[in-house]
Amino acid sequence: MKDLQKLHAHIIKTGLINDPIAASRVLTFCASSSGDTNYAHLLFTRIPNPNLYSWNTIIRCFSRSSTPQIAISLFVEMLYSEVQPQRLTYPSVFKACAQMGIGHCGAQLHGRVVKLGLENDGFIRNTIIHMYANSGILSEARKVFDSVLEFDVVAWNSMITGLAKCGGIEDAQKLFDEMPTRTSVSWNSIISGYVRNGKLMEALEFFQRMQEEGIEPSEFTMVSLLNACAHMGALQQGKWIHDYIKKNDFELNVIVITALIDMYCKCGSIENALQVFQESPRKGLSCWNSIIIGLAMNGLEREAIELFSELESSSNLNPDYVSFIGVLTACKHLGEIDIARDYFTLMVDKYEIEPSLKHYTCMVEVLGQAGLLEEAEELIEGMSIKQDAIIWGSLLSSCRKYGNVEMAKRAAKRVCELNPRDSSGYVLMSNVHAASNQFEEAMEERLLMKERLTEKEPGCSLIEIDGETHEFLAGGMLHPKTPEIYSLLDDLMVEQ
Numbered sequence: 194m195k196d197l198q199k200l201h202a203h204i205i206k207t208g209l210i211n212d213p214i215a216a217s218r219v220l221t222f223c224a225s226s227s228g229d230t231n232y233a234h235l236l237f238t239r240i241p242n243p244n245l246y247s248w249n250t251i252i253r254c255f256s257r258s259s260t261p262q263i264a265i266s267l268f269v270e271m272l273y274s275e276v277q278p279q280r281l282t283y284p285s286v287f288k289a290c291a292q293m294g295i296g297h298c299g300a301q302l303h304g305r306v307v308k309l310g311l312e313n314d315g316f317i318r319n320t321i322i323h324m325y326a327n328s329g330i331l332s333e334a335r336k337v338f339d340s341v342l343e344f345d346v347v348a349w350n351s352m353i354t355g356l357a358k359c360g361g362i363e364d365a366q367k368l369f370d371e372m373p374t375r376t377s378v379s380w381n382s383i384i385s386g387y388v389r390n391g392k393l394m395e396a397l398e399f400f401q402r403m404q405e406e407g408i409e410p411s412e413f414t415m416v417s418l419l420n421a422c423a424h425m426g427a428l429q430q431g432k433w434i435h436d437y438i439k440k441n442d443f444e445l446n447v448i449v450i451t452a453l454i455d456m457y458c459k460c461g462s463i464e465n466a467l468q469v470f471q472e473s474p475r476k477g478l479s480c481w482n483s484i485i486i487g488l489a490m491n492g493l494e495r496e497a498i499e500l501f502s503e504l505e506s507s508s509n510l511n512p513d514y515v516s517f518i519g520v521l522t523a524c525k526h527l528g529e530i531d532i533a534r535d536y537f538t539l540m541v542d543k544y545e546i547e548p549s550l551k552h553y554t555c556m557v558e559v560l561g562q563a564g565l566l567e568e569a570e571e572l573i574e575g576m577s578i579k580q581d582a583i584i585w586g587s588l589l590s591s592c593r594k595y596g597n598v599e600m601a602k603r604a605a606k607r608v609c610e611l612n613p614r615d616s617s618g619y620v621l622m623s624n625v626h627a628a629s630n631q632f633e634e635a636m637e638e639r640l641l642m643k644e645r646l647t648e649k650e651p652g653c654s655l656i657e658i659d660g661e662t663h664e665f666l667a668g669g670m671l672h673p674k675t676p677e678i679y680s681l682l683d684d685l686m687v688e689q
Contacts, residue, residue, distance in 0.1 A: 194229050194509045197222055201236070216240050217247045224254030229511055231544060234263070245276050253285040259515055261289035265298070280311060287320035296328030319347045326355020344373055350382045357386025381413045388421035393430065396421050412449050419452040428460035447477030454480060458487025478510045485519035489526060497523035498532070514546050521555035525562070533559045547577075554584045561591025566600055582612035 201210075201219055209215045220240070223233035237243060237251045248271050255264035268286045271278055278286075283306055290299035303321055306312050312321075318337060325334035338352050349372055356365035369375070369383045380403045387396035396418060403410060415438055422431035435453060443449065450473045457466035470476070470484045481504045488497035501520040504512055512520075517540045524533035537556055540546045553576055560569035569588055573580060585607040592601035 256285040256289040261292040264289035284320040287324045291324040291327040294328045296330040299324040323351040353382045362390045385417040393421045416452040419456045423456040423459040431456045451479040454483040463491045482515040489523035494523040494527045582608045
Protein backbone atom coordinates (compact mmCIF):
# COMPACT_ATOMS: atom_id res chain seq x y z
CA MET A 194 0.00 0.00 0.00
CA LYS A 195 2.86 2.40 0.69
CA ASP A 196 4.20 1.80 -2.83
CA LEU A 197 0.69 2.21 -4.22
CA GLN A 198 0.28 5.52 -2.39
CA LYS A 199 3.46 6.86 -4.02
CA LEU A 200 2.15 5.81 -7.43
CA HIS A 201 -1.23 7.36 -6.61
CA ALA A 202 0.45 10.66 -5.72
CA HIS A 203 2.31 10.61 -9.05
CA ILE A 204 -0.93 9.95 -10.94
CA ILE A 205 -2.56 12.93 -9.20
CA LYS A 206 0.40 15.22 -10.00
CA THR A 207 0.39 14.26 -13.67
CA GLY A 208 -3.37 14.62 -14.00
CA LEU A 209 -3.82 10.97 -14.94
CA ILE A 210 -6.26 10.59 -12.05
CA ASN A 211 -8.89 12.17 -14.34
CA ASP A 212 -8.51 9.20 -16.69
CA PRO A 213 -11.25 6.72 -15.65
CA ILE A 214 -9.06 3.73 -16.61
CA ALA A 215 -6.08 4.89 -14.54
CA ALA A 216 -8.28 5.74 -11.55
CA SER A 217 -10.07 2.40 -11.74
CA ARG A 218 -6.77 0.49 -11.81
CA VAL A 219 -5.61 2.21 -8.62
CA LEU A 220 -9.01 1.50 -7.07
CA THR A 221 -8.79 -2.17 -8.07
CA PHE A 222 -5.56 -2.64 -6.14
CA CYS A 223 -6.87 -0.80 -3.05
CA ALA A 224 -10.00 -2.97 -3.11
CA SER A 225 -8.04 -6.24 -3.42
CA SER A 226 -7.03 -8.52 -0.54
CA SER A 227 -3.62 -6.82 -0.54
CA GLY A 228 -5.15 -3.35 -0.32
CA ASP A 229 -6.98 -1.19 2.17
CA THR A 230 -10.77 -0.84 2.12
CA ASN A 231 -10.75 2.56 3.87
CA TYR A 232 -8.27 3.93 1.34
CA ALA A 233 -10.32 2.41 -1.49
CA HIS A 234 -13.45 4.17 -0.25
CA LEU A 235 -11.61 7.46 0.12
CA LEU A 236 -10.21 7.11 -3.40
CA PHE A 237 -13.62 6.26 -4.84
CA THR A 238 -15.17 9.41 -3.37
CA ARG A 239 -12.47 11.45 -5.17
CA ILE A 240 -13.25 10.03 -8.63
CA PRO A 241 -15.35 12.74 -10.38
CA ASN A 242 -17.47 10.47 -12.57
CA PRO A 243 -16.92 6.82 -11.62
CA ASN A 244 -17.71 4.37 -14.41
CA LEU A 245 -19.55 1.06 -14.08
CA TYR A 246 -16.30 -0.83 -13.46
CA SER A 247 -15.39 1.48 -10.55
CA TRP A 248 -18.85 1.15 -9.00
CA ASN A 249 -18.74 -2.65 -9.27
CA THR A 250 -15.20 -2.75 -7.85
CA ILE A 251 -15.96 -0.72 -4.73
CA ILE A 252 -19.26 -2.52 -4.06
CA ARG A 253 -17.56 -5.91 -4.45
CA CYS A 254 -14.75 -4.75 -2.15
CA PHE A 255 -17.10 -3.95 0.73
CA SER A 256 -19.34 -6.98 0.13
CA ARG A 257 -16.32 -9.13 1.09
CA SER A 258 -15.18 -6.89 3.95
CA SER A 259 -16.08 -6.69 7.63
CA THR A 260 -18.42 -3.78 6.83
CA PRO A 261 -20.80 -5.14 4.16
CA GLN A 262 -23.40 -2.51 5.02
CA ILE A 263 -21.24 0.00 3.14
CA ALA A 264 -21.65 -2.10 -0.03
CA ILE A 265 -25.44 -1.76 0.29
CA SER A 266 -25.20 2.00 0.91
CA LEU A 267 -23.00 2.36 -2.17
CA PHE A 268 -25.50 0.39 -4.25
CA VAL A 269 -28.32 2.73 -3.18
CA GLU A 270 -26.08 5.68 -4.03
CA MET A 271 -25.42 4.10 -7.44
CA LEU A 272 -29.16 3.93 -8.14
CA TYR A 273 -29.26 7.74 -7.95
CA SER A 274 -26.18 8.21 -10.15
CA GLU A 275 -25.85 8.43 -13.92
CA VAL A 276 -24.45 4.87 -14.02
CA GLN A 277 -27.07 2.20 -13.41
CA PRO A 278 -26.37 -1.31 -12.01
CA GLN A 279 -25.81 -4.09 -14.51
CA ARG A 280 -25.71 -7.88 -14.35
CA LEU A 281 -22.34 -8.08 -12.56
CA THR A 282 -23.37 -5.56 -9.88
CA TYR A 283 -26.11 -7.63 -8.24
CA PRO A 284 -24.15 -10.69 -6.98
CA SER A 285 -21.97 -8.47 -4.77
CA VAL A 286 -25.01 -6.78 -3.22
CA PHE A 287 -26.66 -10.16 -2.56
CA LYS A 288 -23.41 -11.32 -0.93
CA ALA A 289 -23.45 -8.22 1.31
CA CYS A 290 -27.06 -8.98 2.32
CA ALA A 291 -26.07 -12.59 2.98
CA GLN A 292 -23.15 -11.58 5.16
CA MET A 293 -25.42 -9.32 7.22
CA GLY A 294 -28.23 -11.89 7.30
CA ILE A 295 -30.82 -9.37 6.05
CA GLY A 296 -32.92 -11.47 3.70
CA HIS A 297 -35.82 -8.98 3.88
CA CYS A 298 -33.66 -6.34 2.18
CA GLY A 299 -32.34 -8.92 -0.26
CA ALA A 300 -35.94 -9.82 -1.15
CA GLN A 301 -36.46 -6.27 -2.47
CA LEU A 302 -33.36 -6.65 -4.60
CA HIS A 303 -34.63 -10.06 -5.75
CA GLY A 304 -37.82 -8.36 -6.94
CA ARG A 305 -35.78 -5.85 -8.92
CA VAL A 306 -33.80 -8.68 -10.54
CA VAL A 307 -37.04 -10.44 -11.56
CA LYS A 308 -38.40 -7.21 -13.11
CA LEU A 309 -35.19 -6.87 -15.12
CA GLY A 310 -35.46 -10.47 -16.33
CA LEU A 311 -32.16 -11.51 -14.73
CA GLU A 312 -33.48 -14.18 -12.33
CA ASN A 313 -32.25 -17.05 -14.54
CA ASP A 314 -28.70 -15.77 -14.65
CA GLY A 315 -26.76 -18.57 -12.90
CA PHE A 316 -24.36 -16.27 -11.07
CA ILE A 317 -27.15 -14.04 -9.74
CA ARG A 318 -29.45 -16.98 -8.91
CA ASN A 319 -26.80 -18.72 -6.83
CA THR A 320 -26.08 -15.60 -4.80
CA ILE A 321 -29.84 -15.23 -4.20
CA ILE A 322 -29.98 -18.79 -2.83
CA HIS A 323 -26.94 -18.06 -0.68
CA MET A 324 -28.49 -14.82 0.59
CA TYR A 325 -31.81 -16.41 1.60
CA ALA A 326 -30.13 -19.49 3.09
CA ASN A 327 -27.61 -17.44 5.05
CA SER A 328 -30.43 -15.26 6.38
CA GLY A 329 -32.36 -18.30 7.60
CA ILE A 330 -35.20 -17.83 5.08
CA LEU A 331 -34.99 -21.41 3.91
CA SER A 332 -38.45 -21.55 2.31
CA GLU A 333 -37.50 -18.84 -0.19
CA ALA A 334 -34.06 -20.34 -0.71
CA ARG A 335 -35.71 -23.69 -1.48
CA LYS A 336 -38.11 -22.09 -4.00
CA VAL A 337 -35.23 -20.57 -5.94
CA PHE A 338 -33.22 -23.79 -5.58
CA ASP A 339 -36.11 -25.91 -6.92
CA SER A 340 -36.38 -23.61 -9.96
CA VAL A 341 -32.93 -24.75 -11.13
CA LEU A 342 -33.67 -27.10 -14.04
CA GLU A 343 -30.17 -28.52 -14.47
CA PHE A 344 -27.76 -29.66 -11.76
CA ASP A 345 -25.79 -26.69 -10.43
CA VAL A 346 -23.24 -27.65 -7.81
CA VAL A 347 -22.96 -24.08 -6.51
CA ALA A 348 -26.71 -23.95 -5.80
CA TRP A 349 -26.54 -27.31 -3.98
CA ASN A 350 -23.58 -26.13 -1.90
CA SER A 351 -25.44 -22.94 -0.96
CA MET A 352 -28.47 -24.93 0.21
CA ILE A 353 -26.31 -27.32 2.23
CA THR A 354 -24.55 -24.38 3.91
CA GLY A 355 -27.85 -22.62 4.64
CA LEU A 356 -29.50 -25.71 6.11
CA ALA A 357 -26.50 -26.40 8.32
CA LYS A 358 -26.36 -22.80 9.52
CA CYS A 359 -30.01 -22.93 10.60
CA GLY A 360 -29.49 -26.10 12.58
CA GLY A 361 -30.74 -28.51 9.95
CA ILE A 362 -27.52 -30.48 9.75
CA GLU A 363 -29.39 -33.77 9.13
CA ASP A 364 -31.23 -32.22 6.15
CA ALA A 365 -27.93 -30.78 4.95
CA GLN A 366 -26.31 -34.21 5.08
CA LYS A 367 -29.28 -35.76 3.26
CA LEU A 368 -28.91 -33.20 0.47
CA PHE A 369 -25.16 -33.82 0.42
CA ASP A 370 -25.72 -37.59 0.03
CA GLU A 371 -28.14 -36.95 -2.86
CA MET A 372 -25.68 -34.86 -4.87
CA PRO A 373 -24.89 -36.43 -8.26
CA THR A 374 -21.43 -34.86 -8.23
CA ARG A 375 -19.47 -33.37 -5.35
CA THR A 376 -16.58 -30.95 -5.40
CA SER A 377 -14.15 -30.03 -2.63
CA VAL A 378 -16.46 -27.08 -1.92
CA SER A 379 -19.31 -29.56 -1.27
CA TRP A 380 -17.17 -31.39 1.28
CA ASN A 381 -16.10 -28.09 2.84
CA SER A 382 -19.75 -27.04 3.09
CA ILE A 383 -20.81 -30.15 5.03
CA ILE A 384 -17.70 -30.12 7.22
CA SER A 385 -18.18 -26.44 8.08
CA GLY A 386 -21.85 -27.25 8.73
CA TYR A 387 -20.94 -29.80 11.37
CA VAL A 388 -18.44 -27.31 12.79
CA ARG A 389 -21.12 -24.63 12.96
CA ASN A 390 -23.37 -27.03 14.86
CA GLY A 391 -20.64 -27.76 17.41
CA LYS A 392 -20.05 -31.34 16.22
CA LEU A 393 -16.29 -31.47 15.98
CA MET A 394 -15.96 -35.26 15.96
CA GLU A 395 -18.49 -35.60 13.11
CA ALA A 396 -16.62 -32.92 11.17
CA LEU A 397 -13.39 -34.87 11.59
CA GLU A 398 -15.16 -38.06 10.47
CA PHE A 399 -16.29 -36.33 7.27
CA PHE A 400 -12.72 -35.10 6.81
CA GLN A 401 -11.59 -38.72 7.00
CA ARG A 402 -14.29 -39.75 4.49
CA MET A 403 -13.13 -36.98 2.21
CA GLN A 404 -9.60 -38.36 2.24
CA GLU A 405 -10.81 -41.95 1.69
CA GLU A 406 -12.69 -40.85 -1.43
CA GLY A 407 -9.54 -39.24 -2.80
CA ILE A 408 -10.77 -35.64 -2.54
CA GLU A 409 -7.89 -33.30 -1.84
CA PRO A 410 -8.71 -31.06 1.15
CA SER A 411 -8.17 -27.37 0.56
CA GLU A 412 -7.11 -24.52 2.80
CA PHE A 413 -10.81 -23.87 3.45
CA THR A 414 -11.19 -27.40 4.85
CA MET A 415 -8.36 -26.75 7.24
CA VAL A 416 -9.83 -23.39 8.25
CA SER A 417 -13.21 -25.00 9.01
CA LEU A 418 -11.58 -27.62 11.24
CA LEU A 419 -9.41 -25.01 12.96
CA ASN A 420 -12.52 -22.90 13.63
CA ALA A 421 -14.15 -25.96 15.19
CA CYS A 422 -11.18 -26.49 17.48
CA ALA A 423 -11.23 -22.81 18.44
CA HIS A 424 -14.93 -22.97 19.26
CA MET A 425 -14.62 -26.17 21.29
CA GLY A 426 -11.31 -25.30 22.95
CA ALA A 427 -9.83 -28.51 21.51
CA LEU A 428 -6.13 -27.64 21.63
CA GLN A 429 -4.75 -31.12 20.93
CA GLN A 430 -6.97 -31.55 17.87
CA GLY A 431 -5.94 -28.07 16.72
CA LYS A 432 -2.27 -28.95 17.03
CA TRP A 433 -2.86 -32.13 15.02
CA ILE A 434 -4.48 -30.12 12.22
CA HIS A 435 -1.58 -27.63 12.33
CA ASP A 436 0.87 -30.53 11.94
CA TYR A 437 -1.23 -31.92 9.06
CA ILE A 438 -1.04 -28.51 7.33
CA LYS A 439 2.76 -28.46 7.67
CA LYS A 440 3.28 -32.08 6.59
CA ASN A 441 1.13 -31.69 3.49
CA ASP A 442 2.70 -28.38 2.43
CA PHE A 443 -0.51 -26.35 2.47
CA GLU A 444 -0.09 -22.76 1.42
CA LEU A 445 0.14 -20.61 4.54
CA ASN A 446 -2.02 -17.84 3.16
CA VAL A 447 -3.53 -15.07 5.25
CA ILE A 448 -6.78 -16.99 5.90
CA VAL A 449 -4.99 -20.10 7.21
CA ILE A 450 -2.57 -18.06 9.34
CA THR A 451 -5.46 -16.10 10.84
CA ALA A 452 -7.35 -19.33 11.64
CA LEU A 453 -4.25 -20.81 13.32
CA ILE A 454 -3.69 -17.70 15.43
CA ASP A 455 -7.37 -17.56 16.37
CA MET A 456 -7.43 -21.24 17.32
CA TYR A 457 -4.36 -21.03 19.55
CA CYS A 458 -5.59 -17.82 21.21
CA LYS A 459 -9.04 -19.23 21.96
CA CYS A 460 -7.49 -22.44 23.29
CA GLY A 461 -5.30 -20.37 25.64
CA SER A 462 -1.99 -21.26 23.97
CA ILE A 463 -0.82 -17.70 23.36
CA GLU A 464 2.84 -18.76 22.95
CA ASN A 465 1.93 -20.90 19.91
CA ALA A 466 -0.23 -18.08 18.54
CA LEU A 467 2.68 -15.62 18.78
CA GLN A 468 5.02 -18.13 17.15
CA VAL A 469 2.66 -18.58 14.18
CA PHE A 470 2.32 -14.80 13.85
CA GLN A 471 6.03 -14.07 14.08
CA GLU A 472 7.00 -16.82 11.64
CA SER A 473 4.36 -15.91 9.05
CA PRO A 474 5.90 -14.66 5.80
CA ARG A 475 2.72 -12.77 4.88
CA LYS A 476 0.79 -10.98 7.59
CA GLY A 477 -2.59 -9.69 6.48
CA LEU A 478 -4.60 -7.26 8.58
CA SER A 479 -6.75 -10.13 9.84
CA CYS A 480 -3.58 -11.78 11.26
CA TRP A 481 -2.70 -8.60 13.15
CA ASN A 482 -6.26 -8.24 14.42
CA SER A 483 -6.42 -11.86 15.64
CA ILE A 484 -3.18 -11.66 17.61
CA ILE A 485 -4.01 -8.23 19.08
CA ILE A 486 -7.43 -9.45 20.27
CA GLY A 487 -5.89 -12.76 21.43
CA LEU A 488 -3.27 -10.98 23.53
CA ALA A 489 -5.91 -8.67 25.03
CA MET A 490 -8.14 -11.63 25.95
CA ASN A 491 -5.31 -13.69 27.44
CA GLY A 492 -4.05 -11.17 29.98
CA LEU A 493 -1.29 -9.65 27.82
CA GLU A 494 -2.88 -6.24 27.38
CA ARG A 495 0.37 -4.24 27.28
CA GLU A 496 1.70 -6.50 24.53
CA ALA A 497 -1.57 -6.02 22.60
CA ILE A 498 -1.19 -2.23 22.75
CA GLU A 499 2.48 -2.47 21.70
CA LEU A 500 1.55 -4.67 18.74
CA PHE A 501 -1.17 -2.21 17.71
CA SER A 502 1.46 0.56 17.70
CA GLU A 503 3.69 -1.65 15.57
CA LEU A 504 0.80 -2.22 13.14
CA GLU A 505 0.39 1.54 12.82
CA SER A 506 4.06 2.45 12.47
CA SER A 507 5.95 -0.34 10.74
CA SER A 508 3.47 -2.39 8.69
CA ASN A 509 2.10 -1.55 5.25
CA LEU A 510 -1.43 -1.71 6.62
CA ASN A 511 -3.77 0.68 8.37
CA PRO A 512 -5.81 -0.54 11.35
CA ASP A 513 -9.51 -1.10 10.68
CA TYR A 514 -12.52 -1.19 12.98
CA VAL A 515 -11.61 -4.70 14.25
CA SER A 516 -8.09 -3.52 15.17
CA PHE A 517 -9.57 -0.79 17.35
CA ILE A 518 -11.92 -3.26 19.05
CA GLY A 519 -8.78 -5.22 20.01
CA VAL A 520 -6.84 -2.27 21.39
CA LEU A 521 -9.88 -0.83 23.20
CA THR A 522 -10.47 -4.27 24.76
CA ALA A 523 -6.87 -4.19 26.02
CA CYS A 524 -7.45 -0.71 27.49
CA LYS A 525 -10.65 -1.98 29.12
CA HIS A 526 -8.85 -4.83 30.90
CA LEU A 527 -6.04 -2.48 31.99
CA GLY A 528 -8.39 0.30 33.07
CA GLU A 529 -6.48 2.80 30.91
CA ILE A 530 -9.09 5.55 30.51
CA ASP A 531 -6.95 8.23 28.84
CA ILE A 532 -5.34 5.79 26.39
CA ALA A 533 -8.76 4.43 25.46
CA ARG A 534 -10.05 7.97 24.83
CA ASP A 535 -7.00 8.69 22.65
CA TYR A 536 -7.55 5.56 20.55
CA PHE A 537 -11.25 6.30 20.14
CA THR A 538 -10.43 9.80 18.91
CA LEU A 539 -7.65 8.48 16.65
CA MET A 540 -10.06 6.00 15.07
CA VAL A 541 -12.58 8.71 14.20
CA ASP A 542 -10.30 11.63 13.32
CA LYS A 543 -7.32 10.00 11.59
CA TYR A 544 -8.76 6.82 10.10
CA GLU A 545 -12.31 8.12 9.57
CA ILE A 546 -13.83 4.91 10.96
CA GLU A 547 -17.42 5.24 12.15
CA PRO A 548 -17.61 3.79 15.68
CA SER A 549 -19.73 0.64 15.94
CA LEU A 550 -21.70 -0.64 18.92
CA LYS A 551 -18.70 -2.75 19.94
CA HIS A 552 -16.44 0.32 20.08
CA TYR A 553 -18.98 2.24 22.16
CA THR A 554 -19.48 -0.76 24.45
CA CYS A 555 -15.73 -1.00 25.07
CA MET A 556 -15.63 2.70 25.98
CA VAL A 557 -18.65 2.37 28.28
CA GLU A 558 -16.95 -0.55 30.06
CA VAL A 559 -13.69 1.40 30.43
CA LEU A 560 -15.52 4.40 31.90
CA GLY A 561 -17.80 2.22 34.01
CA GLN A 562 -14.91 0.29 35.57
CA ALA A 563 -13.35 3.61 36.60
CA GLY A 564 -16.58 4.80 38.20
CA LEU A 565 -17.21 7.50 35.57
CA LEU A 566 -20.84 6.45 35.29
CA GLU A 567 -22.25 9.84 34.26
CA GLU A 568 -19.77 10.12 31.39
CA ALA A 569 -20.58 6.56 30.32
CA GLU A 570 -24.32 7.29 30.30
CA GLU A 571 -23.77 10.51 28.34
CA LEU A 572 -21.72 8.57 25.77
CA ILE A 573 -24.57 6.09 25.26
CA GLU A 574 -27.21 8.80 24.99
CA GLY A 575 -25.08 10.73 22.48
CA MET A 576 -24.44 7.77 20.16
CA SER A 577 -25.22 8.37 16.50
CA ILE A 578 -26.26 4.73 16.02
CA LYS A 579 -29.05 2.64 17.52
CA GLN A 580 -28.40 1.40 21.05
CA ASP A 581 -28.82 -2.24 22.08
CA ALA A 582 -29.43 -4.13 25.32
CA ILE A 583 -25.77 -5.13 25.63
CA ILE A 584 -24.40 -1.61 25.97
CA TRP A 585 -27.00 -0.68 28.59
CA GLY A 586 -26.25 -3.97 30.34
CA SER A 587 -22.58 -2.95 30.53
CA LEU A 588 -23.56 0.30 32.24
CA LEU A 589 -25.94 -1.59 34.54
CA SER A 590 -23.10 -3.91 35.58
CA SER A 591 -20.94 -0.89 36.50
CA CYS A 592 -23.85 0.61 38.47
CA ARG A 593 -23.95 -2.60 40.50
CA LYS A 594 -20.23 -2.30 41.24
CA TYR A 595 -20.55 1.30 42.49
CA GLY A 596 -24.02 1.02 44.04
CA ASN A 597 -25.67 3.67 41.86
CA VAL A 598 -29.27 2.48 42.22
CA GLU A 599 -30.97 5.35 40.39
CA MET A 600 -28.84 5.06 37.27
CA ALA A 601 -29.15 1.27 37.47
CA LYS A 602 -32.94 1.61 37.31
CA ARG A 603 -32.67 3.72 34.15
CA ALA A 604 -30.24 1.27 32.56
CA ALA A 605 -32.32 -1.77 33.54
CA LYS A 606 -35.43 -0.17 32.05
CA ARG A 607 -33.62 0.32 28.73
CA VAL A 608 -32.31 -3.26 28.74
CA CYS A 609 -35.81 -4.62 29.23
CA GLU A 610 -37.27 -2.29 26.56
CA LEU A 611 -34.66 -3.28 23.96
CA ASN A 612 -34.75 -7.01 24.73
CA PRO A 613 -37.70 -8.06 26.93
CA ARG A 614 -36.62 -11.73 26.80
CA ASP A 615 -33.14 -10.95 28.12
CA SER A 616 -32.79 -12.03 31.74
CA SER A 617 -29.58 -10.07 32.41
CA GLY A 618 -31.40 -6.81 33.15
CA TYR A 619 -33.53 -8.40 35.87
CA VAL A 620 -30.62 -10.36 37.35
CA LEU A 621 -28.24 -7.39 37.44
CA MET A 622 -30.93 -5.07 38.86
CA SER A 623 -31.69 -7.67 41.53
CA ASN A 624 -27.99 -7.78 42.40
CA VAL A 625 -27.85 -3.96 42.59
CA HIS A 626 -30.69 -3.96 45.13
CA ALA A 627 -29.11 -6.81 47.09
CA ALA A 628 -25.74 -5.01 47.23
CA SER A 629 -27.58 -1.98 48.68
CA ASN A 630 -29.34 -4.18 51.27
CA GLN A 631 -32.67 -3.66 49.48
CA PHE A 632 -33.61 -7.32 49.66
CA GLU A 633 -37.36 -6.89 49.09
CA GLU A 634 -36.70 -4.98 45.85
CA ALA A 635 -34.17 -7.67 44.82
CA MET A 636 -36.81 -10.36 45.33
CA GLU A 637 -39.34 -8.32 43.31
CA GLU A 638 -36.96 -8.23 40.32
CA ARG A 639 -36.59 -12.02 40.46
CA LEU A 640 -40.36 -12.50 40.66
CA LEU A 641 -40.88 -10.08 37.77
CA MET A 642 -38.42 -12.12 35.71
CA LYS A 643 -40.44 -15.29 36.39
CA GLU A 644 -43.75 -13.56 35.61
CA ARG A 645 -42.42 -12.53 32.17
CA LEU A 646 -41.23 -16.11 31.54
CA THR A 647 -37.64 -14.98 31.23
CA GLU A 648 -35.01 -17.57 32.11
CA LYS A 649 -31.35 -17.04 32.84
CA GLU A 650 -29.01 -18.86 30.45
CA PRO A 651 -27.05 -21.47 32.43
CA GLY A 652 -23.27 -21.09 32.64
CA CYS A 653 -21.25 -23.41 30.45
CA SER A 654 -17.64 -24.65 30.43
CA LEU A 655 -15.59 -26.93 28.19
CA ILE A 656 -12.64 -29.20 28.95
CA GLU A 657 -10.54 -31.31 26.56
CA ILE A 658 -9.40 -34.79 27.68
CA ASP A 659 -7.50 -37.13 25.35
CA GLY A 660 -8.59 -35.15 22.30
CA GLU A 661 -12.30 -35.25 23.25
CA THR A 662 -14.15 -32.11 24.33
CA HIS A 663 -16.61 -32.35 27.24
CA GLU A 664 -19.25 -29.67 27.88
CA PHE A 665 -20.75 -28.94 31.31
CA LEU A 666 -23.74 -26.73 32.13
CA ALA A 667 -24.20 -25.14 35.54
CA GLY A 668 -26.34 -27.57 37.53
CA GLY A 669 -26.52 -29.87 34.50
CA MET A 670 -26.95 -33.64 34.82
CA LEU A 671 -26.63 -34.69 31.17
CA HIS A 672 -22.98 -35.70 31.06
CA PRO A 673 -22.63 -39.54 31.07
CA LYS A 674 -20.09 -39.35 33.91
CA THR A 675 -22.33 -37.16 36.11
CA PRO A 676 -22.76 -39.73 38.96
CA GLU A 677 -18.98 -40.29 39.22
CA ILE A 678 -18.30 -36.53 39.10
CA TYR A 679 -20.73 -35.72 41.91
CA SER A 680 -19.47 -38.68 43.94
CA LEU A 681 -15.91 -37.38 43.68
CA LEU A 682 -17.05 -33.89 44.66
CA ASP A 683 -18.80 -35.33 47.72
CA ASP A 684 -15.58 -37.10 48.69
CA LEU A 685 -13.58 -33.89 48.31
CA MET A 686 -16.11 -32.00 50.48
CA VAL A 687 -15.75 -34.67 53.21
CA GLU A 688 -11.95 -34.37 53.08
CA GLN A 689 -12.17 -30.61 53.56
